[in-house]
Amino acid sequence: MKLNRSSGILLHPTSLPGPFGIGDLGPAAFQWIDFLSESGCKLWQVLPLGPTGYGDSPYQCFSAFAGNPYLVSPDLLINDHLLLPDDLKEIPVFPSGQVDYGEIFAWKPALLDIVYSHFERSGSKELRNEFTTFCNANASWLDDYTLFMALKDAHEGAAWGTWEPGTRLRKADALSAAKVKLAGEISRHAFRQWLFFRQWQAVKKYANQKGVKIIGDIPIFVAYDSSDAWSNPELFYFDNSGRPTVVAGVPPDYFSPTGQLWGNPLYRWEVHKTGGYQWWINRFKAILSMVDIVRLDHFRGFAGYWEVPGNAKTAEKGRWVPGPGADFLNAIKSAFGDLPILAEDLGEITPDVIELRDSFKLAGMKILQFGFSGPDNPFLPHHHLENCVVYTGSHDNDTALGWYSTAPENEREFYLRYFGRSGDDFAGDLIRAAWSSVAAIAIAPLQDFLRLGTDARMNFPGKETGNWMWRMPETALTPELKAWLLDINYLYQR
Secondary structure (H helix, E strand, O other), X not given: OOOOOEEEEEOOHHHOOOOOOOOOOOHHHHHHHHHHHHOOOOEEEOOOOOOEOHHHOOOOEOOOOOOOHHHOOHHHHHHOOOOOHHHXXXXXXXXXXEOOHHHHHHHHHHHXXXXXXXXXXXXXXXXXXXXXXXXXXXXXXXXXXXXXXXXXXXXXXXXXXXXXXXHHOOXXXXXXXXXXXXXXXXXXXXXXXXXXXXXXXXXXXXXXXXXXXXXXXXXOOOOOOOXXXXXOHHHEOEOOOOOEOEEEEEOOOOOOOOOXXXXXXXXXXXXXXXXXXXXXXXXXXXXXXXXXXXXXOOOHHHHEEEXXXXXXXXXXXXXXXXXXXXXXXXXXHHHHXXXXXXXXXXXXXXXXXXXXHHHOOOEEEEEHHHOOOOOOOOOOHHHOOOOEEEEOOOOOOOOHHHHHHHOOHHHHHHHHHHHOOOOOOHHHHHXXXXXXXXXXXXXXXXXXXXXXXXXXXXXXXXXXXXXXXXXXXOOOOOHHHHHHHHHHHHHOOO
């Protein structure tokens, strides 16, 4: 895919402001798109949009195909006459500036149940037909997902690996009985998905009308506790009881001295190949109906991945195993033509990863925060190529200001020499360096534009709790910020 010179901002929808405890797809999302368009930005990058589970991570979702119902906007439900103003009289007092997931998990599903009751009782014929059409069009994944979620509810949220053998191993008689017994809950979960997708498609349509493309994200692996793993066990390394024999991670690196034990089940790539990679083709088809460009997370895993024993406590002891490589990407290319993919090529990158990326002309990533060890560092702007995406930092990094406040002295000194700056506005300097780079695309997290410190960090890799919580202040998108961003987009022809 040929990348046009452009810029964008990384902001997950959960970080949008609003009165309902978590960012959603309501008025603030449309105002955000207006801000991007009016400031000259052509890209909005988001994290995975699936339903989050333990740890609240968008990279550990209950489904690779479903949407996150916590993003459904109550304001838009009122506009659709699916929610009454009186239904919002008793809103919890949510904290400002961050998401309290515990409070959200208690409040939002109950609110969506009220919406479902209104729909069942008085939903218009037009909306009912739309819901039915959605369910039929998405049955290939929706049927498994809704049964999976209904069973999880029946098991008080327990992971599917702990269910009784009949449902855990998908015995036909057990599933048939569950579909009858849980019919109401199954329909309820399907309804939540319909709400999410109709709101998200409205957001995407508006963004595209405003000249803004959305960069989405495909995590290479799926969560063990997901409908994908439960409903397709033949695609993963599971034992006869449905438990993973090996799991995913990365060896020790600059994020963690013991590596990162992700715990995701690993694919039986030979089975995927035999089936023409159809599950992956379906996955790409789903994400490309939601976004314009895809960031393929942990791209190096397609060349080779770190395999850790299923009972390991850390990721230190594992082995590198060859991935599906060019065979996989050729199948995706055959299905979709020119690949609208950005390769997240960070971590321990070996020549085979570079060869795989370059043979398909995929744009890699450059993180400026990693660049200040010396002039030969490939992340520095003078080493950038046009076919890449430069970031000040990603969702896994500290904010620019947070990094500078704790960086090693030699790296701070190198920054001062390299940029010839005073250090008074490190975040601004880093943004200008990204925008002035020859890289086709330049992106920075909103936190860097707001000059925020570590308190605004989105994720700490290896830390199980306290992540994915940051929300932008209501007053963040000032005319001054818009004018500054519009100016640097003009100066650097973004």
